[in-house]
Amino acid sequence: MGKGLGEGYVRINTIIGESMPHIETDTPDIFSRIISQEKKPVLPNHINIDPADVSKGLAKLVLTVVELLRELLERQAIRRIDSGTLTRKEINNLGTTFMKLAEKMEELKSQFGLKSEDLNIDLGPIGKLL
Numbered sequence: 001m002g003k004g005l006g007e008g009y010v011r012i013n014t015i016i017g018e019s020m021p022h023i024e025t026d027t028p029d030i031f032s033r034i035i036s037q038e039k040k041p042v043l044p045n046h047i048n049i050d051p052a053d054v055s056k057g058l059a060k061l062v063l064t065v066v067e068l069l070r071e072l073l074e075r076q077a078i079r080r081i082d083s084g085t086l087t088r089k090e091i092n093n094l095g096t097t098f099m100k101l102a103e104k105m106e107e108l109k110s111q112f113g114l115k116s117e118d119l120n121i122d123l124g125p126i127g128k129l130l
């Protein structure tokens with residue numbers, strides 16, 4: 001037993017060699033279960049390197065960033081319209097520009113087989129991006 005570590009304390013020494021760590025625990029049953037559990041690989045055994053998937057993944061990333069920027073610009077434009085700092089012509093130009101951008105985004109999403117929800121990536125505890 002270890003010195004002053006309480007009843008049931010067990011010292012586990014390795015017999016493989018001195019370079020191995022010396023481990024002390026007061027819960028050897030839990031420690032044994034953890035050590036004996038099969039380790040799951042961090043990376044998959046097979047990585048798909050199909051060029052079509054790479055193109056689609058890159059397109060998804062780029063279109064997600066473009067969609068995020070489009071939404072930010074649209075919100076800024078709405079703020080400027082509401083504040084009255086834009087002329088009628090500037091408002092019309094913004095409307096036309098955003099409509100053309102939306103059409104182009106739909107065309108690109110269709111070309112790469114993506115839907116709008118594909119661009120709304122999950123950020124875990126933060127929630128969805130868009």
